[in-house]
Amino acid sequence: MSLVLSHVSKSYAGKCAIQDISFSVKQGQVFGLLGLNGAGKSTTIRIILDIMEADAGQVLWRDRPAKALPRPTFGYLPEERGLYPNMKVMEQLVLFGRLNGLSISAATERTNAWLNRFEIPDYASKLVRDLSKGNQQKIQFIASMLHGPELLILDEPFSGLDPVNTSLFKSVFRELVDGGTTILFSSHQLDHVEELSHSVGIIHQSNLVLKGAVSDILSAEQPTEIRICASEEAVRAVLAPDVAAAIQTDKRDRWISIPANGIDAEKLLKELIDSGTMVSHFELVRPTLHDIFLGKVGKLG
Numbered sequence: 001m002s003l004v005l006s007h008v009s010k011s012y013a014g015k016c017a018i019q020d021i022s023f024s025v026k027q028g029q030v031f032g033l034l035g036l037n038g039a040g041k042s043t044t045i046r047i048i049l050d051i052m053e054a055d056a057g058q059v060l061w062r063d064r065p066a067k068a069l070p071r072p073t074f075g076y077l078p079e080e081r082g083l084y085p086n087m088k089v090m091e092q093l094v095l096f097g098r099l100n101g102l103s104i105s106a107a108t109e110r111t112n113a114w115l116n117r118f119e120i121p122d123y124a125s126k127l128v129r130d131l132s133k134g135n136q137q138k139i140q141f142i143a144s145m146l147h148g149p150e151l152l153i154l155d156e157p158f159s160g161l162d163p164v165n166t167s168l169f170k171s172v173f174r175e176l177v178d179g180g181t182t183i184l185f186s187s188h189q190l191d192h193v194e195e196l197s198h199s200v201g202i203i204h205q206s207n208l209v210l211k212g213a214v215s216d217i218l219s220a221e222q223p224t225e226i227r228i229c230a231s232e233e234a235v236r237a238v239l240a241p242d243v244a245a246a247i248q249t250d251k252r253d254r255w256i257s258i259p260a261n262g263i264d265a266e267k268l269l270k271e272l273i274d275s276g277t278m279v280s281h282f283e284l285v286r287p288t289l290h291d292i293f294l295g296k297v298g299k300l301g
């Protein structure tokens, strides 16, 4: 494990913000940190980065206390974005690069490469204040990883991005991970978290209530629904009356849906095929990370 948090706790003026948080992240993997507003995500992140001291517990990066390591080991995209509005993009990124140990020429070269990658090659001489929110976010993202940190920590990297820029950020995420960077990020957009993360942790009311590999968490859930594209009449004919009574039709008529609970799905599919029914789609639907999250924080409808 590269990043290891052991029993980390923090209170502000006697009020607990995080309590006994322990999790670990493997090198070159993505960890999604989830939680409702005020759950304790930013506090956890600030402690990992030694911006704030924990009351108890320890943070290790590659077996060494994270606070003892050189600052450029880490990269950070803060929740409250911290750019200088009256500086030009190039000047600003070179400054951040220099603060993280790059030479002027390396910082300039890397800035040009990243501005290209983020599809804003002509923005080097623009003032930050003249950029749209999404483009400012690109600059902040570049600032956090221009120096090639081993661990990149991103607090809400997708907030305020349009769908095109969201896809762009996701592909850069994957490139960084392919290059060996470890990423920890927080997000309220759980579809992005499910798509990008190898593992996740959910903080609820200061405590870590779920952690693990996304694939394990998702596959541990039983299917809740069976979606079938076939004639409703034919499906009804093979179902027990009480199950047939529970059939629902998708509001755009794309499929019919039955509760999966107590149904032998394989047997049902075989019966449909044996009855000569044309089945163009048959799917067991399991809860998504979004559903699991809502269950854990007690907000499932």
Ligand SMILES: Nc1ncnc2c1ncn2[C@@H]1O[C@H](COP(=O)(O)OP(=O)(O)OP(=O)(O)O)[C@@H](O)[C@H]1O
Residues within 6 Å of the ligand: 012, 013, 016, 017, 035, 036, 037, 038, 039, 040, 041, 042, 043, 044, 079
């Ligand atoms: N500097 C501070 N002083 C006092 N209390 C704080 C401070 N920072 C955070 N808190 C409190 O600690 C708790 C955890 O806050 P934190 O910012 O870590 O949550 P979060 O999960 O990042 O929330 P959000 O999703 O809204 O950003 C909250 O109750 C918050 O009000």
